[in-house]
Amino acid sequence: MNYSSILVCFKDQDKEYVGFATLPNQVHRKSVKKGFDFTLMVAGESGLGKSTLVNSLFLTDLYKDRKLLNAEERITQTVEITKHTVDIEEKGVKLKLTIVDTPGFGDAVNNTECWKSVADYIDQQFEQYFRDESGLNRKNIQDNRVHCCLYFISPFGHGLRPLDVEFMKALHEKVNIVPVLAKADTLTPSEVKKKKIKIREEIEQYGIKIYQFPDCDSDEDEEFKQQDLELKESIPFAVIGSNTVVEAKGKRVRGRLYPWGIVEVENSAHCDFVKLRNMLVRTHMQDLKDVTRETHYENYRAQCIQSMTRMVVKERNRNKLTRESGTDFPIPVVPGVSESETEKLIREKDEEVRRHTLLRKVQSQQRDKTATDSHTRKHLICTCVT
Amino acid sequence: MSHSGLGKSTLVNTLFKSQVSRRSAGWARDEKIPKTVEIKAVSHVIEEGGVKMKLTVVDTPGFGDQINNDNCWEPISKYINEQYEKFLKEEVNITRKKRIPDTRMHCCLYFISPTGHSLRQLDLEFMKRLSHSVNIIPVIAKADTMTIEERQEFKQRVRKELEMSGIEFYPQKEFDEDMEDKSDNDKIREAMPFAVVGSDKEYQVNGKRVLGRKTAWGIVEVENPNHCEFAQLRDFLIRSHLQDLKEVTHNIHYETYRAKRLNENGGLHPISSNDTQESNL
Numbered sequence: 001m002n003y004s005s006i007l008v009c010f011k012d013q014d015k016e017y018v019g020f021a022t023l024p025n026q027v028h029r030k031s032v033k034k035g036f037d038f039t040l041m042v043a044g045e046s047g048l049g050k051s052t053l054v055n056s057l058f059l060t061d062l063y064k065d066r067k068l069l070n071a072e073e074r075i076t077q078t079v080e081i082t083k084h085t086v087d088i089e090e091k092g093v094k095l096k097l098t099i100v101d102t103p104g105f106g107d108a109v110n111n112t113e114c115w116k117s118v119a120d121y122i123d124q125q126f127e128q129y130f131r132d133e134s135g136l137n138r139k140n141i142q143d144n145r146v147h148c149c150l151y152f153i154s155p156f157g158h159g160l161r162p163l164d165v166e167f168m169k170a171l172h173e174k175v176n177i178v179p180v181l182a183k184a185d186t187l188t189p190s191e192v193k194k195k196k197i198k199i200r201e202e203i204e205q206y207g208i209k210i211y212q213f214p215d216c217d218s219d220e221d222e223e224f225k226q227q228d229l230e231l232k233e234s235i236p237f238a239v240i241g242s243n244t245v246v247e248a249k250g251k252r253v254r255g256r257l258y259p260w261g262i263v264e265v266e267n268s269a270h271c272d273f274v275k276l277r278n279m280l281v282r283t284h285m286q287d288l289k290d291v292t293r294e295t296h297y298e299n300y301r302a303q304c305i306q307s308m309t310r311m312v313v314k315e316r317n318r319n320k321l322t323r324e325s326g327t328d329f330p331i332p333v334v335p336g337v338s339e340s341e342t343e344k345l346i347r348e349k350d351e352e353v354r355r356h357t358l359l360r361k362v363q364s365q366q367r368d369k370t371a372t373d374s375h376t377r378k379h380l381i382c383t384c385v386t
Numbered sequence: 387m388s389h390s391g392l393g394k395s396t397l398v399n400t401l402f403k404s405q406v407s408r409r410s411a412g413w414a415r416d417e418k419i420p421k422t423v424e425i426k427a428v429s430h431v432i433e434e435g436g437v438k439m440k441l442t443v444v445d446t447p448g449f450g451d452q453i454n455n456d457n458c459w460e461p462i463s464k465y466i467n468e469q470y471e472k473f474l475k476e477e478v479n480i481t482r483k484k485r486i487p488d489t490r491m492h493c494c495l496y497f498i499s500p501t502g503h504s505l506r507q508l509d510l511e512f513m514k515r516l517s518h519s520v521n522i523i524p525v526i527a528k529a530d531t532m533t534i535e536e537r538q539e540f541k542q543r544v545r546k547e548l549e550m551s552g553i554e555f556y557p558q559k560e561f562d563e564d565m566e567d568k569s570d571n572d573k574i575r576e577a578m579p580f581a582v583v584g585s586d587k588e589y590q591v592n593g594k595r596v597l598g599r600k601t602a603w604g605i606v607e608v609e610n611p612n613h614c615e616f617a618q619l620r621d622f623l624i625r626s627h628l629q630d631l632k633e634v635t636h637n638i639h640y641e642t643y644r645a646k647r648l649n650e651n652g653g654l655h656p657i658s659s660n661d662t663q664e665s666n667l
Binding site: 045046047048107108109110111112114154156157158161162163166183185186187188189256257258259260261262263264269270 | 389391392393451452453454455456499500501502503506507508511527528530531533534599600601602603604605606607610612613
């Protein structure tokens with residue numbers, strides 16, 4: 001049903017009908033025009049199939065020219081953050097998809113604090129958004145905040161490793177973490193079940209707050225509720241990725257060809273790929289963005305403002321002389337930006353605030369002036385009259 | 387030895403067709419990752435065709451599992467040298483036992499994680515340091531993760547990396563005695579590292595009972611050479627080169643250790659069995 005047909009439908013209806021039931025369609029039209037964006041981060045040790053899964057999820061080939069480093073070359077590498085953006089379109093709806101990758105994570109012999117660069121990156125995106133939001137021109141803010149982080153757990157361990165626990169604990173308050181059990185074709189169905197239970201237990205044991213699916217309303221139908229329950233029971237999603245198409249039972253499917261059989265990626269009896277894709281793209285993408293915006297970003301913002309006001313209060317108490325252009329405006333500190341840039345930013349903000357106060361002063365003066373003007377005029381008139 | 391969860395215990399059990407590795411279902415599940423690298427040695431006597439063998443399996447839980455794995459190979463290196471030291475002391479003794487109990491490590495199966503990319507830093511570091519004190523046989527664990535092409539590529543890459551880092555795994559080229567040995571061993575070296583799958587469960591395939599892993603898309607047969615190289619590894623390890631492993635350990639690795647020790651103190655004094663000597667490693 002499109003917009004115009006709805007109007008036609010409702011034209012001859014009851015006069016009591018206002019017509020705002022068409023709002024969802026209006027929103028739909030505007031959103032489709034604007035397009036959507038989504039930032040997905042993938043994290044985990046190398047060799048767990050992250051790139052293959054991303055390519056399978058979105059049916060693209062983001063990593064065409066990737067060169068795999070050998071172990072010697074990787075010795076001096078630190079954890080990098082790489083970003084790939086791709087615009088994909090489906091049935092007229094545009095999606096700007098950004099994939100943030102973390103090559104080098106967990107590869108070194110000593111991996112202490114290797115998640116720090118990841119946490120810093122997420123904070124930087126929040127900080128950027130905070131500054132943009134507080135700025136004067138807010139028309140075209142780019143939202144680079146990370147909406148979801150797929151964390152790949154190795155199927156070869158006995159559950160979570162210390163590195164997994166530390167990473168998730170460092171990031172669970174900054175980003176929606178969705179744990180994923182990688183390369184699940186290594187495991188038999190019973191092993192998958194056992195591992196999932198173990199990992200879920202450990203996640204609870206260590207107090208890791210992974211992304212929670214919203215509970216469905218009580219008025220939803222049974223089938224939906226059942227699906228929702230199944231989804232919650234499937235964490236972590238046991239996935240298999242593949243970029244190759246193989247022939248299975250006469251059909252061409254995405255899969256992996258082994259001498260003992262063919263693993264079909266999109267077969268839910270084989271793995272949870274379909275569940276993950278549906279969750280990520282078809283049902284919960286908006287919710288992921290909402291939680292990022294409402295919870296993680298707001299936490300960051302509150303913390304930021306708190307620490308800034310604390311700093312400003314300290315500054316003021318330290319300075320005996322009060323500065324004319326003392327800025328009350330909380331300025332977020334940019335991690336990793338050089339001193340001069342921060343000073344430049346502070347100066348710019350100072351200018352803005354000064355301009356504001358000046359404007360206000362001028363306006364109030366004008367008001368006073370007009371008030372006194374009218375007063376004197378009244379006075380004159382009065383005197384004239386009397 | 388390897389990170390936890392790469393199937394070491396299962397493979398050892400499969401190799402020797404008996405429960406030599408302490409692995410009941412309960413044990414594996416409750417096992418917590420130990421904070422430091424431990425060395426667990428379990429000995430069994432197994433028998434086949436009238437031939438008895440005392441098999442000692444040394445496991446290293448905790449290796450490579452921590453966030454900071456610097457020097458996690460040191461406890462292992464120390465353990466290996468301690469065994470050599472024990473043997474040396476016995477040998478040098480005035481009143482020697484007839485058969486010196488041999489607790490030296492004859493072979494180290496190093497499990498490589500099947501990432502499909504390349505070796506990890508930790509793998510290289512470990513093998514570099516230990517390839518001169520013990521026979522290292524690299525093995526690609528859980529090979530049912532990779533398709534046949536991926537496996538071939540991975541093996542080639544691993545072999546190249548090992549060569550580039552100067553790591554000599556067993557059978558070492560320099561110890562080939564004659565042309566026959568050389569050609570046999572060359573064939574083996576080309577096929578290494580063996581990509582294996584272990585299992586202690588049996589399934590019915592084509593009317594036979596085979597060891598395997600049952601997945602939703604098929605059964606991986608452990609002893610089927612088209613599926614994985616377990617049979618090759620077993621033949622190599624047990625049926626053809628078991629004695630050679632022991633000889634190389636005794637004649638080469640042990641002798642190297644002995645020579646180093648003798649040169650250190652200006653010679654070892656023959657000691658009575660009551661004396662204890664601090665091993666300065």
